[in-house]
Amino acid sequence: MQSPRWQRRAEDRPREICAAALDVFTEKGFAAARLDEIAKRAGVSKGTLYLYFKDKEDLFRAVVRDTVAPNVGALRDAAMASELPFAAVANMFLSRFADLAQRLPVGAVAKMVIGESGNFPELAKVWHDQVAGPSIGLLAGLIEKAQAKGEVRAGDPRLHAFTLMGPMLMGVIWREILQPVGGAPLDIEALARQHSQTVLTGLLAESEQ
Amino acid sequence: MQSPRWQRRAEDRPREICAAALDVFTEKGFAAARLDEIAKRAGVSKGTLYLYFKDKEDLFRAVVRDTVAPNVGALRDAAMASELPFAAVANMFLSRFADLAQRLPVGAVAKMVIGESGNFPELAKVWHDQVAGPSIGLLAGLIEKAQAKGEVRAGDPRLHAFTLMGPMLMGVIWREILQPVGGAPLDIEALARQHSQTVLTGLLAESEQ
DNA sequence: TTTAAATAACTGACCGGTCAGTTAGGAATG
DNA sequence: CATTCCTAACTGACCGGTCAGTTATTTAAA
DSSP states (O other), rough: OOSSSSSOTTTTHHHHHHHHHHHHHHHHTTTTTTTHHHHHTTSSOHHHHHHHHHHHHHHHHHHHHHHHHHOOOOOOHHHHHHSSOHHHHHHHHHHHHHHHHHHHHHHHHHHHHHHHHTTTTHHHHHHHIIHHHHHHHHHHHHHHHHHHSSSSSSSHHHHEEEEEEEHHHHHHIIIIIIIGGGGGOOOOHHHHHHHHHHHOOOOOGGGGG | OOOOOOOOOOTTTTHHHHHHHHHHHHHHHHTTTOHHHHHHHTSHHHHHHHHHSSSSHHHHHHHHHHHHHHHHHHHHHHOTTSOOOHHHHHHHHHHHHHHHHSSSSSSHHHHHHHHTTOOOOHHHHHHHHIIHHHHHHHHHHHHHHHHHTBBOOOOOOOHHHHHHHHHHHHHHHIIIIIGGTTTTOOOOOHHHHHHHHHHHOSSGGGOOO
């Protein structure tokens, strides 16, 4: 009595397929990703993909959306505590981001969005409108308020936001792209800690300022 | 008396083809780029591509190499003046990078390397070994020296280098990926100026430190 | 027994790469 | 200076493999 050749699992399939697709899409990019490969990794035949997704593009979008969606709210929360001193908020924001980047494939999705931004402008748009834009905007807003209270030095709040977030993005990309080809390992959490300390009070030794 | 259907220009062809290929590869990525499209933009027939390049992959590598190569030395020079105070060196480094990013398609190449890093690991390796690694290493070295002289505060020099360069990378990516889909325009030079000021002496107002 | 789920064989468009043929334009000749 | 010859440079139709998407068929399970 051999086990059945396959089982009907309409509930789990979409998730499993998305997971497999995320792997392949991030490894190869959209165009070079093979549906046969995705099906194989999902433990399913190619035809099955078409039971749950209209076509390759539909699957790609589903993958990005499902992986991005959970992130959206998480960071906003970190800024709710806007009564705290700016230093504390910035600290919290950075460590929250680092935590997120540990558990979710932030780097992988970023890589996909960057790599396919030419072929899927609306995908880059989703990323901008729902992730990067709001995050930067939020930060810039916080910074502006803190400036009004005299907590943060003068300067374009948006550029300050880049100063704050840039190293984290660079860290994520380093891990995703360069670490696999021999780049020295990078501890994102350590980066978040040291960067938040450094950026707030300056890279220069106090005696030099 | 009509002008000839084509001209023999063996000297210029490779450059022209590379330029066209850079455009198409950065727009579409490697897999989605069509050789017919590249040939068309280079004002040449598809067969001509094969007179100068072995195959699509050879062309791709040539494009990346030719575009990356000129950059390699440029930044190193900025650090030669290592007798100057660290603040001056950092300033020079950042503004030099911004200048470079204005004139060369740094963002476009970065996008290509990131997007195709899965399919061309050795390309990511070239980028790491010849561009990112040395730059970070150079910066980290400078920082370490400056720390020894008491100019720069304690902390992992490499992480400090991320703090310094991250925002610039983020700026380049923002311009390349998000600005075209509605992201607010970003002035890289302004970013370099403000960031170098800010990061050296701290984001917090002096009264808060 | 019915039907929804899944498969595996199939199709056809598309595109990287080839190559037989064409042309520009310089060199040799008168 | 005109003419002929020669070949590197170039073209574009074509071929064969690949792969997204379809369909006829089989099977699990209600």
